[in-house]
Amino acid sequence: MGLPEQVLIGEKAEAADAVAAAGQRWFIGIGVGEYDDPELNLNKALEDVARMSGWFVRDCRVSHEAGLQELACNPTWAEISTRLNEFLSEREPHDVVVIYIACHGEKVGGASYLFGRDTPKLRIAGRAVRAEELGTMLGSSKPHNVLVLVDACVAGTIARDISNATQAAIDDENSRDPYRQFSQAIIASTYGLAPARDGCFVEAFLRTVTNEVWTGSVNPWINVDQLVQGLNEELRGKAQRVVSSQWSNGLIQLIPNPNVGRRRCVGLFEDEEFAVHFDPASRGVSRSESGSFFTGRTDELMQACAWLNRRR
DSSP states (O other), X not given: OOOOHHHHHHHHHHHHHHHXXXXXXXXXXXXXXOOSSGGGOOSSHHHHHHHHHHIIIIISSSOOEEEOGGGGSOOOHHHHHHHHHHHHHTOOTTOEEEEEEESOEEEETTEEEEOXXXXXXXXOTTSSEEHHHHHHHXXXXXXXXXXXXXXSTTHHHHHHHHHHHHHHHHHHHOOSOTTSOOEEEEEXXXXXXXXXXXXXXXXXXXXXXXXXXXXXXXXXXXXXHHHHHHHXXXXXXXXXXXXXXXXXXXXXXXXBOTTTTOOOSSSOOSSHHIIIIIHHHHHTSOTTOOSOOOOOHHHHHHHHHHHHHHTO
């Protein structure tokens, strides 16, 4: 006889907590809302960092330590590069690092950039954080598990440049332990060179991660593909599409599921629980098997209906 479902869920949650306890989990929020050039100011950037930090630090079930809090309030581009590089160099392979960036982004001369407080509107090369340099930092650092959330205009292009440079640095360094769990994921608030609407991404993110339809209640970690699908549903009609890239050697354990073990709604079949449990259970097979081994249901239902009709 199998264990009750609630016991299995509890064991999965405990296993997730054990994994989380193996290393320190960090959240770094980088927000630039006020610029030396006031025409560049963003109304929601600092608020978005605070809200995202609140979720990862307090509300996501597996708490994160807030790091580099000085970068949350209008740092210069040099402060972003220098302090982030120093912070990453001090981490360990088993640490998990989540980085959320809310600022202006631009592509110029074949390179993509993230703005600091002192980045100008024009001739930004050499006065902004180059996406490729950020990727090289990530790929050269020790942590094996990193999530980057880029919330900026041209975020899709920026995220692609970060991703490519990260992978290239990992290959060049050749210092990662292939037998240690690793997962790298980058989520961009926009596709390609598209603009980002101030405040939209975080609002959609917080609605998605708290919606059981997208998180399910069995898996202790939110699936990145499901998250992106939910984000794009939330952003429908706002002319903004989220994209992501990811690579790992196993389950991506970067975004804790706050709904694990809680089923507040009945009849949700929009998540992985349908494929894991309900579909195979309804057919009397394991998850990997096809076909149906239940027979006679139609006859039984017809007899039940006929009996109910006679009792009226």
